[in-house]
Amino acid sequence: MFVDHVTIKVEAGTGGSGAASFARFKYKPKGGPDGGDGGRGGSVYLKADGNLATLLDYRYKTAWKAQRGLHGKGKNMTGASGDDLYLPVPPGTVVTDAETGDVLGEVLKSGDELLVAKGGRGGRGNSHFATPTHRAPREWEPGARARSGSWSSPSSSSPTWAWSASPTPGRARCFR
Numbered sequence: 748m749f750v751d752h753v754t755i756k757v758e759a760g761t762g763g764s765g766a767a768s769f770a771r772f773k774y775k776p777k778g779g780p781d782g783g784d785g786g787r788g789g790s791v792y793l794k795a796d797g798n799l800a801t802l803l804d805y806r807y808k809t810a811w812k813a814q815r816g817l818h819g820k821g822k823n824m825t826g827a828s829g830d831d832l833y834l835p836v837p838p839g840t841v842v843t844d845a846e847t848g849d850v851l852g853e854v855l856k857s858g859d860e861l862l863v864a865k866g867g868r869g870g871r872g873n874s875h876f877a878t879p880t881h882r883a884p885r886e887w888e889p890g891a892r893a894r895s896g897s898w899s900s901p902s903s904s905s906p907t908w909a910w911s912a913s914p915t916p917g918r919a920r921c922f923r
Contacts, residue, residue, distance in 0.1 A: 753805040754845050756897045760788030760815040760829035762867035762890030765875075768821035769883070780883060781823050782872030785890045786816030789829030791864040793842060796835040797857035805834075813864070816890055819872045829866060845897035867891035 763785025770778025791813050814829030842851045842861060852861040870888035877884055 749801050750803045750806050751801065753802045754809070754897055755805050756810045756895070757791045757832075757834075757864050758810075758812045758895035759790050759864035759866040759893035760813040761893045762786065762788045762869040763816035763818040763826035764889045765870035765872035765887040766819035766821060767873040767885055767887045770822070780873040780877050781821055782874050782887055783819030783821070783824040783826065784872050784875075785819045785869030785888075786826035786828040787869050788816045788866030788890065788893045789813030789831045790862060790866040791832045791834065793836050793840065793854055793861045793863055794833045795838040795840070795854035795857050795859040797838060799835055799837040802836065802840070813866060813893075815893075816867070816869050818890075819869070819887075823872070823874055826869060828869075831866070833860075864894045864896070867893040 765785050766782035768780070768782040770781040772778050791811065811832060811834060813832040816829050817826035819826045836854060838854060838856055838859070841853045842863060843849060844851060851863060854861050868891040870890045873884045873887050876886045
């Protein structure tokens, strides 16, 4: 089955929240803030694959989501970033916003990538809010929300030029 037009919903990963933590050592009673930052959320990319000729994979699974970033931890440990999600599409795929109809981009040759949803930024931990006058901050930032939406992908894998050859040698015609 040849499928050349699909509408899918993609969602990038949310960033992880920062941590509110305080260092506790045996011989240092007031260790200070040591909350780590949250990890970055994964982004969603479309990547052209020369081995594909149809969008059949996206007809049955229409929702795709990248991993979220993990939360920060104590000891200034940053949370792990979410993995980016790469969706393989045939070369020549045009991506449009399903709601507005605006063209977001096009992947023309094999290996081209197009960012369709950027992952959220990780939040800051309480160690970022420490100042000389505010030595024990309890503030932290939540991770930033990720971008999501529905995109329509009509594949223009049909050629714009066609060759017509007649059985007699030397008679080939190129037309649009």
